Amino acid sequence: MTQDLEAILTAADAAARSFADTEPHARAKALVAVADALEANADELVGIAMDETGLGEPRLRGELTRTAVQLRLFADTVVAGAYLDVRIDAADPGFVLGVRPDVRRYLVPLGPVVNFAASNFPFAFSVAGGDTASALAAGCPVILKGHSGHPELSRRTAEVVADALAGAGMPAGTFQLVTGQEAGVAVLKDARVKAGSFTGSIPAGRMLADIAAARPAPIPFFGELGSVNPVFATQAAIDERGAVIAAGYVTSVSGSAGQLCTKPGFLFLPYGHGLDEAIASAAAEVAPHRMLNPRIAAGYRQRREVILGTQGVRVIHAGDIEIHGDGQGSATPTIVAVSLETLLDERDTLLEEAFGPLSILVEHGADAALAELVPQLFEGNLTATVHAGGDEAGGALEALVRVLTEHAGRVLFDGWPTGVAVTPAMQHGGPWPATTNDSSTSVGTAAITRFLRPVAYQGAPEALLPAPLKTANPWGVPQSFSPAGESVHWGSKA
Amino acid sequence: MTQDLEAILTAADAAARSFADTEPHARAKALVAVADALEANADELVGIAMDETGLGEPRLRGELTRTAVQLRLFADTVVAGAYLDVRIDAADPGFVLGVRPDVRRYLVPLGPVVNFAASNFPFAFSVAGGDTASALAAGCPVILKGHSGHPELSRRTAEVVADALAGAGMPAGTFQLVTGQEAGVAVLKDARVKAGSFTGSIPAGRMLADIAAARPAPIPFFGELGSVNPVFATQAAIDERGAVIAAGYVTSVSGSAGQLCTKPGFLFLPYGHGLDEAIASAAAEVAPHRMLNPRIAAGYRQRREVILGTQGVRVIHAGDIEIHGDGQGSATPTIVAVSLETLLDERDTLLEEAFGPLSILVEHGADAALAELVPQLFEGNLTATVHAGGDEAGGALEALVRVLTEHAGRVLFDGWPTGVAVTPAMQHGGPWPATTNDSSTSVGTAAITRFLRPVAYQGAPEALLPAPLKTANPWGVPQSFSPAGESVHWGSKA
Known part of the structure; x- marks a missing residue:
């Protein structure tokens, strides 16, 4: 495929200002048009996705729905306008720090954004996924670097997205696809790209x-990388609902053949938990699932062999990974157990993420100082999970x-980290290497903030203020107002 | 001076959790205690600052007051709690994307922060300045790399700050000083430091x-670097109040000997503006002002000579920079004029920031396409300013x-960029190279966000939730609540 990167970059740059200036309802309608178009083409897109990724139809239909709903959630976010974080300080000649001018601040789009799509969510983290939806919602043109694992799906989805945006009156260049690592890197280095x-x-x-950091003008880069998502179950939790925990664990490990960034890689259990059989029998019932592509299948087979060959590893359910003639692989879940001591001894081998349906039980004494061990074992994670008894405390x-909060972006209780809800409070991100930038999220409406920067207007006449900052507030956005005559309240009373 | 960096880093790391866990009133009282202590020691501190920086007493007393008030503003911010950005999604079995769990999200401190102090604001951007105040308010221990330009002031201020924090019950290691570039770099590289x-x-x-970007685990770095702060005055503005503009310009250029990051480096005026004499006579009245230190004085003298020696430069007021036997320099303002064509021809020479009381008038034809020229002339700036006629529009x-909004973090009207107000809506930051990270501000209460990251709790029992996320809301912080039963409103109506 030939692609004219210069033309693509020029078009994105040319679109940046007029797309940024779209009124909230126009931009929201464009997002809804993309959602509608995805759903209208669902049969075709899901068919291509099944073929290219090996993921199952129910999962892919659900993912396409999520992708469409996500776009609608962002349409709501754009119209509501709270994401603009409008702050207005009234002029105040008597302010405690001297004359305070009229200052009005809000968030503006950064400009063209390059998104690198993922392999494992061909809809929700790919062409029309969360990064695209949040960048478009913010008012930034998107250059999407398609993933090589689903090229035809990327091409068709990009057509659907671009056509829907054009039909909704958005400028040419608002959404464009590039393919190939080299092209993605060239775009990331280009001065016209801002995130x-x-x-x-x-x-x-x-x-x-x-x-991104080494550019002449560095830009923000939001990468979601690796995570092993440790889970901890207490004896009280096992006593109350051991079978439910065993079944939930296997479901979470094996869904989508374990090819999820939130798959629980480790389940910590006290010795004598008695869940071996429940876990093994649940794992035995999982049908073989095709892996996403030959590269991932080969990598998973190698990683699985290393783990199975490590001293002290006890097999709960061996499972399998079969590589076919075309390089595609089919896997069933592999569950092994190690003692906490073995995990510590073999940390360099065992702690690395296994991208596939493999997970490790870590068995420990009842008095193991887990809180103290977490910092020794784990770098940053997207999630960490605790299963405790109903009235357990202490x-x-x-x-x-507390320590899990320091090591993860989301801490779950009595649940499983896979299946991330797309909501206002969701956090999908965490300390390095879970993400490159743990002050942001890639899932949920807060993701829009990644593609914005603040601008303040000082002493501006109403006529020259952008709509969200005008006193007349024609868009009806929330405005946080600091009136004149306020002092420093709390400090002066202290 | 010997300093035990390992002990300092260990102490900061050890303080991180208990300082993060301080309740809002305790942390706020500690900030107020620092403010009180600075004011109680004002005579001594201002005396040292005058000696070490050459800045005048009224300016330094005002700056110390600003520094103290800034700490009190952040105390208010901590108690008000809106900065925590608490979001609560109620569990919703009927959510449009399937079962939605109870998810609660807020912002937590990053951990120990290293702040590199500035030379030109020995209080407000130094030991107890805005970076320190906002990091402490966020709940992050601070390691402060003192600036070599005011070593004794740094040492004494650090004592005052550390003593006040200890007296307010904050953990040892909450605030520490290091000196020397090598020590600062070592601290920035240390894994225990998080921003x-x-x-x-x-x-x-x-x-x-x-x-910061090349560390094994990269961390956010918020640098405020260089800015030339262009100002544009229209003929209508000059007709209305030319003398006021001339006087304001010279005051803004020459205050603190022009050693301010927001000093207007360029004033664009239409040919025939007729302000030469007003500007020259205002500049002639400015008394010599000592430069901050010998290095800055020598650098300014060299830069001034290069500009004065550039072809096409017309002197409005020559001013002077005299270097004394001890290396300290005294300067009076230098104002020159060039044509827009000269600025374009000599851009490599003229566009670089001159850190000192020098500014350049840029004279242009009435029909100059200024909006189109800005992107050709300027990289990112902290500020850009427009002086227009009272009823001017078009x-x-x-x-x-519009174009200035794209190139600066703050756009001013009929004012001057020096003298940044410390308010909720202030934005002090801008596209590279004004800052390394234009999604943040270093002045104003929004600066606290730099040192926080989001964490979500999913399905957590009330007893295990941190105080701001509890339904009982013991701290009384604002909680943004998404109730069950909500749908995607806007999109479904579109």
Whole structure:
């Protein structure tokens, strides 16, 4: 495929201002038009996706729905306008720090964004996924670097998106597709591009983050990389609902053949948990699932062999990964167990993420100082999960939750980290290497903030203010107002 | 001076959790205690600052007051709690994307922060300045790399700050001083440090930003680097109040010997503006002002000579920079004029920031396409300013304002960019190289957000939730609540 990168970059740059200036209802309608178009083409798109990724039809139809609803949620976000974070300070000649001018601040779009699509969510983290939806909602043109794992789906989805945006009156260049790593890197380096986002592996994410940081004018780069998502179940939880935990664990590990960034890689259990059989029998019932592509299948087979060959590893359910003549692989879940001591001894081998349906039980003594061990074992994670008894409390549990908060972006209780809800409060991000930038999220409406920067207007006449900052507030956005005559309240009373 | 960096880093790391866990009133009282202590020691501190920086007593007393008030503003911010951005999604089995769990999200402190102090604001951007105040308010221990330009003031201020924090019951290690570039770099590289901030030159800021980005675990780095702050005055503005503009310009250029990051480096005027004499006579009345230190004085003298020696430069007021035997320099303002054509021809020479009391008038034809020229002339700036006539409007003015918004973090009208107000809506930051990270501000209460990251709790029992996320809301913070039963409103009506 030939692609004219210069033309693509010129078009994105040319679209930036007029797209930024679209009124909220126009931009929201464009997002809804994309959602409608995806759903109207669902049969075709899901068919291509099944063929290219090996993921199942129910999962892919659900993912397409999520992708469309996500676009509608962002349409709501754009119309509501709270994301603009409008702040207005009234002029105040008597302000405690001297004359305070009229200052009005809001968030404006950064400009063209390059999004690097993921392999494992061909809709929700790909061409029309969360990064695209949030960047478009913010008012930024998107250059989408398609993932090589689903090229035809990327091409068709990009057509659907671009056509819908054009039909909704958005400027040409608002959404464009590029393919190939080399093209993606060239776009990321171009001065006209103002931010990047990525979902993928640690090495690729690190390479791109370094490129973004080393530009003559560095830009923000939001990479979601690797995560092993540890889960901790207490004896009280097992006593109450051990079978439910075993079944939920296997479902979470094996869904989509374990090819999810939130798959629980480790389940910590006290010795004598008695869940071996329940876990093994649940795992035995999971049908073989095709892996996303030959590269991932080969990588998973290798990683699985290394883990199975590590001293001290006990097999709960061996499972399998079969590589076919065309290089595609089919896997069933592999569950192994190690002692906490083995995990510590073999940390360099065992702690690395296994991208596929493999997970490790970690068995420990009842008095293991788990809260103290977490910082020794884990870098940053997207999630960490605790299963405790219904009325369980106390210092050890609180200490564990506290330390998990420091190591993850989302801490779950009595649930499973896969299946991330798309909501206002969702956080999908965490300390390095879960993400390159843990002050942001790639899932949920807060993701829009990644593609905005603040601008303040000081002493501006009403006529020259942008709509959200006008006193007349024609868009009806929330405005946080600091009136004149306010002092420093709390400090002066202290 | 010997300093035990390992002990300092260990202490900051050890303080991080207990300082993060301080309740709002305790942390706010600690900030107020620092403010009180600075004011109680004002005579001594201002005396040292006058000696070490050459800045005048009224300016320094005002700056110390600003620094103290800033701490009190952040105390208010901490108690008000809106900065925590608490979002609560109620569990919703009927949510449009399937079962939605109870998810609660807020912002938590990043951990120890290293702040690199500036030379030109020995209080407000130094030891106890805005970066320190906002990091402490966020709940992050601070390691402060003192500026070599005011070593004794740094040492004494650090004592005052650390003593006040200890007296308010904050953990040891909450605030510590290090000195020397090598020590600052070592701290920035240390894994226990989670963010950095800086105010200074482009080369130093770039070097530090690159170090932060290249760490094994990269961290956010907030550098405020260089800015030339262009100002544009229309003929209508000059007709209305030319003398006021001339006087305001000279005051803004010459205050603190022009050693301000918001000093207007360029004033664009239409040919025939007739302000030469008003500007020259205002500049002639400015008394010599000592430059901050010998290095800055020598750099300014060299830069001034280069500009005066550039072909096409017309002197409005020559001013002077005299270097004394001890290396300290005294300067009076230098104002020159060039044609727009000369500025374009000599851009490599003229566009670089001159850190000192020098500014350039840029004279242009009435029909100059200023909006189109801005992107050719200027990289990112902290500020850009427009002086227009009282009832002036129209496309050219609107186009200019629009492009200035794209190139600066703050756009001013009929004012001067020096003297930044510390308010909720203030934005002090802008596209590279004004800052390394234009999605944040270093002045105003929004600066606290730099040192926070989001964490979500999913399905957590009330007892295990942190105080701001509890339904009982013991701290009384604002909670943004998404109730069950909500749908995607706007999109479904479209």
